[in-house]
Amino acid sequence: MSSSILEFAERCARQAGQLIAGQRHQLTIQFKGSAAEELVTQADIAADTLICDAIKEQFPEHQILSEELSPDNPTDVAHLWVIDPIDGTVNYAHQHSQVAISIAYFFQGQVSAAVVYNPFSDELFAAEQGQGATLNGQPIRCSDKTELKRALIATGFPYVKDELPLLMRRLNTVLANCADIRRLGSAALDICWVACGRLDGYYESVKPWDFAAAQLIATEAGARFGHTYVPDGNPQLEGDNLLISNPALFEPLRQLLLRADQLSL
Numbered sequence: 001m002s003s004s005i006l007e008f009a010e011r012c013a014r015q016a017g018q019l020i021a022g023q024r025h026q027l028t029i030q031f032k033g034s035a036a037e038e039l040v041t042q043a044d045i046a047a048d049t050l051i052c053d054a055i056k057e058q059f060p061e062h063q064i065l066s067e068e069l070s071p072d073n074p075t076d077v078a079h080l081w082v083i084d085p086i087d088g089t090v091n092y093a094h095q096h097s098q099v100a101i102s103i104a105y106f107f108q109g110q111v112s113a114a115v116v117y118n119p120f121s122d123e124l125f126a127a128e129q130g131q132g133a134t135l136n137g138q139p140i141r142c143s144d145k146t147e148l149k150r151a152l153i154a155t156g157f158p159y160v161k162d163e164l165p166l167l168m169r170r171l172n173t174v175l176a177n178c179a180d181i182r183r184l185g186s187a188a189l190d191i192c193w194v195a196c197g198r199l200d201g202y203y204e205s206v207k208p209w210d211f212a213a214a215q216l217i218a219t220e221a222g223a224r225f226g227h228t229y230v231p232d233g234n235p236q237l238e239g240d241n242l243l244i245s246n247p248a249l250f251e252p253l254r255q256l257l258l259r260a261d262q263l264s265l
């Protein structure tokens, strides 16, 4: 069913990739959010428009949840696309290369096809439910590391900084017990990098569009996807307290994060 959907998603991601690469040197930067804390460029809007127009033309009955154009759409529908037109906007605006377009297709509440494309490294991660995950067409697997002290872990920080003490406790605990930490600036790529073994684990609280596609790429590559705490609602759309790692490290990492949270009690 979804092979043609995956091909369509790949085409959209590549077209959006070309668009954002072409616009990067003439950026119009604005700030959004309640305290104007979140950077957004004209290319975020243009890429969102390109992808959403293509979906509306090809699948007029499907619903879309996308960061810039439709962030509040209902999620409990039969056919849902979840789009982050640029994941890593701060990197994008600062000429860093860790930037991706993320496109996920959900069928009856389950993520079933996913693409995460970095136009600056020309790396395309893709997965279909039950079919494995690929990077530029080659199968990928997560790492098989078993020791926390050898594990390289990624995380990120929200634009709104009102939970910094909690985040610093988690960072402190993870850093003290693992090999090292990376803050690379794109949640979608962080998760794809767990999928292909460049990282051993990732934790963060993010929005649905940040991880909707990458979660399928990670699980199809053998990684374990979940949360530090059992979420309300559909876990595949719940971004709070995400935890993704190779299977052996999932529970040890979860225990570390829980321990960090208990330090505040």
Ligand code: IPD
Pocket: 084, 086, 087, 088, 089, 090, 155, 156, 157, 158, 159, 184, 185, 186, 187, 188, 204, 205, 206, 210
């Ligand atoms: C952000 C990135 C970042 C993560 C933030 C996200 P954006 O997405 O994924 O790595 O730490 O929480 O908001 O704003 O670049 O699409």
Ligand code: CA
Pocket: 084, 086, 087, 088, 187, 209, 210
């Ligand atoms: Ca994002």
Ligand code: CA
Pocket: 044, 067, 084, 085, 086, 087, 088, 089
């Ligand atoms: Ca974005």
